[in-house]
Amino acid sequence: MMPMPAMETERLRRSGTGAVCAALLLAACGGASSAPAPTKTPRPTPTPTPAPPEMKTVSVLQTGVGTWQLLAIPVAVLHNDARSHGAEEVVVHFATRSAGGAALGSLDSQAVNLAPGETMPVAADCTDGCNGAAAVNVVVTVGLWTAVIGPSFTSATATYVCGTGACGGGHGEGSVTATLTTPRLPSGAPLVAAAACADAAGAIVGAGVTETAWQGGTSQPVRVPVIVNSPPAACSVGGSTGW
Numbered sequence: 001m002m003p004m005p006a007m008e009t010e011r012l013r014r015s016g017t018g019a020v021c022a023a024l025l026l027a028a029c030g031g032a033s034s035a036p037a038p039t040k041t042p043r044p045t046p047t048p049t050p051a052p053p054e055m056k057t058v059s060v061l062q063t064g065v066g067t068w069q070l071l072a073i074p075v076a077v078l079h080n081d082a083r084s085h086g087a088e089e090v091v092v093h094f095a096t097r098s099a100g101g102a103a104l105g106s107l108d109s110q111a112v113n114l115a116p117g118e119t120m121p122v123a124a125d126c127t128d129g130c131n132g133a134a135a136v137n138v139v140v141t142v143g144l145w146t147a148v149i150g151p152s153f154t155s156a157t158a159t160y161v162c163g164t165g166a167c168g169g170g171h172g173e174g175s176v177t178a179t180l181t182t183p184r185l186p187s188g189a190p191l192v193a194a195a196a197c198a199d200a201a202g203a204i205v206g207a208g209v210t211e212t213a214w215q216g217g218t219s220q221p222v223r224v225p226v227i228v229n230s231p232p233a234a235c236s237v238g239g240s241t242g243w
Contacts, residue, residue, distance in 0.1 A: 055081040056145050058090060058114065064196070064204025065096060065133045066227035068171040072096060072105075072130035073227045075123040075196045075207030076138045077236075080114035082145065086152075087114040088243055089143025092122045096133035105129025110192050110209075111143065112240035115152035120238030121196035123209040150243030151189075153180040158235040160197060166228050174228055176208065178237035179221045185241060187216035193239045195224040197232035205229045214241070 062077040074094040080087045092109040109124045126133070158178040165172020176195040191214050197206040206228030214220060224237060 054083060054085060056085055056087075056142075057081045058087050058140050058142055060138055060140060061119065062196070062198075062204055063136050063138050064198075064207065065130070065136045066171075066197070066204075066206030066208075066229055067131070067133055068165060068173055068227045068229075070128050070131050071173075071227050072126045072133040073123050073207040073209065074107075074126060074130065074133065074136040074138075075121050075194065075204060076109075076136075076140070077119065077121050077196055077204075078114060078140065079119045080116055082116050084116055085145045085147055086116060086149040086243070087142045088146050088150075090114055090122070091141050091143075092124070093139040093141070094124055094126070095137045096126060096130040097135045097137065098132055099134040104131070104133050110211075112192060113150060113152070113243050114240075115149055118152055118238075120240065121194045121207065121236060122238075123194040123196070123207040125209060146243070148243075151182045151185045151241055153182045153239040153241075155180055155237045155239070158195065158237045160226075160232055160235045162231060166231060169231060171229050172227075174206075174226050176224045176226050176235045176237055177221060178224075178235075179219050180237070180239045181219040182239075182241075183218060185214050187214060189214040189241050191222070191239055191241050193222045193224050193237060195226050195235050195237045197226055197228055197235040199230065200233040205232050206235075 059079045065074040089111045095106040096104040156179040163173045166174045194209045208224045208226030
């Protein structure tokens with residue numbers, strides 16, 4: 001047999017090396033494809049925002065005073081800012097002033113109770129000592145805050161009827177009638193009802209307060225005598241009973 005030429009030997013040697021390299025490359029690729037998939041980082045759970053703290057305060061939304069002859073009825077419209085606590089034994093301390101700013105009479109309202117979120121007028125009857133009052137300063141005190149809420153009232157639309165003097169457009173007396181509703185109140189329970197009356201611009205021009213007894217059932221019409229400086233455009237009525 002004749003020996004293989006040197007060029008052919010070199011070609012075979014190189015082709016064998018290429019096959020080995022190709023085999024090694026395939027092995028490397030196969031190893032890469034078997035690597036584990038990267039672990040996904042869990043998405044963080046947002047921390048819930050805590051509810052704002054309970055505001056155990058009673059705000060004074062409006063004040064005013066109605067006058068006629070020797071009568072003056074100061075009033076404050078109160079709002080219980082608490083979401084889940086009732087304001088019990090709330091007293092409004094009134095101090096009336098003349099048009100020139102001079103101090104006149106001072107007196108306290110009857111104690112009332114406000115349910116969470118309730119808005120209610122609170123008035124007092126100041127005879128003689130508050131004669132000629134044009135404005136009033138108020139300070140509100142709360143006896144205690146309670147999570148055990150007693151009966152409270154909602155009111156239907158109030159109706160004003162003018163009386164002596166007021167029908168002519170000036171100072172005088174009248175009355176406001178509205179129906180109070182409550183889900184639970186025994187017959188004979190004492191009830192304090194107050195009214196606040198405002199002009200077309202929303203300024204208080206009169207008020208009144210009365211005491212009566214609950215007749216039973218879930219609703220009852222009440223009539224509140226009021227003293228006004230001029231015929232009102234609208235009135236509101238609120239009620240309170242003991243807890």
